[in-house]
Amino acid sequence: MTQSQSGMMPALTQQMQDCIDACMDCHNICEEAMSSCMQQGGQAQMQIMRALMDCSETTRMCADMMMRRSPMAGEMCAVCARACDMCAEACMSMPDDEMMMRCAEACRRCAETCRAMAGASM
Known part of the structure; x- marks a missing residue:
């Protein structure tokens, strides 16, 4: 963990804060x-539940890693984007369910910010 001269961690960039916010919303x-x-x-929901669980845990961990400036945060952002993409796709299998459509939207937004962070230096 890199620290500034005063011993404090450097401030989060706006891009990092946006990604953390998107992860926590998701x-x-x-x-x-x-x-x-x-x-x-319903049994058909098990696949969706697995995607939701994976996405929920991954986004929480990704936000945590960015907040503490983990050297693995970039890699975690790439994994998180993949989990969010998979979850959005699973949620889209229920197009008549408003909650699932809101979830798919949040997942897509999170995946986009995480892909950007995965390519950025932290």
Whole structure:
């Protein structure tokens, strides 16, 4: 972890803050969508539930790693973008469900910011 002369971590860039915010928004919406899926039940939902769980955990971890300036944050952002893409695709399989469409939108937004961060130096 690199530190400035005063011993403090350097401030987050706006790009990092935007990505952290997108990750946390996506995490929260995935959690809501999981709750919605559990209430609806059904075996077909298991694939969607797995995608939601993977995305929820990955986005939380990605935000944590960026906030603490982990040297692995760039790699985590790349993994997070992939998890978000997969989750968005799973949510799109339920086009009549407003919660799933909101989740897919949050996942796409998060994937976009994470792809940008994966290519940026942190």
